[in-house]
Amino acid sequence: DPHNGYGPNRFSRLALNGEDIPIFGKGEELRDHVSIHDVATLIVDVTRYKSSGILNIASGETISFNAIAEKIISLTKQSIKIIQIPRIGEMPHNGFRPFNTRTTQLAFPSFEYTKISEGLSQLLQGK
Numbered sequence: 001d002p003h004n005g006y007g008p009n010r011f012s013r014l015a016l017n018g019e020d021i022p023i024f025g026k027g028e029e030l031r032d033h034v035s036i037h038d039v040a041t042l043i044v045d046v047t048r049y050k051s052s053g054i055l056n057i058a059s060g061e062t063i064s065f066n067a068i069a070e071k072i073i074s075l076t077k078q079s080i081k082i083i084q085i086p087r088i089g090e091m092p093h094n095g096f097r098p099f100n101t102r103t104t105q106l107a108f109p110s111f112e113y114t115k116i117s118e119g120l121s122q123l124l125q126g127k
Helices: 008-016 036-048 065-076 102-107 116-124
Strands: 021-024 082-085
Touching: 008 021, 008 065, 008 116, 021 065, 065 082, 065 116
Parallel strands: 021 082
Antiparallel strands: none
């Protein structure tokens, strides 16, 4: 559900509406966020070039949810806050998944992932 999920989409929607952004715990959980445009580009390329095998769509770079919320607040220039809410249970993982990004680099050497700041700007502009 793109409207109720936790992360950039929800944080952006809240910020644009002038609402505070809730973060579980301290927002320290790390994830490898990839632009939907990058996913679509890679799917088209895989289909076009009839690629086969395992291809992880991951940039290899992680960022915390707190850092994403801070970037969104900065980009929107809203006077809102990040609200820490208690995490129930342990943090599921912390971004240290062993994604092999080399396969993507070898298969599509000219492809470059969108930087997180650029992707967030595009998201906020509705692109």
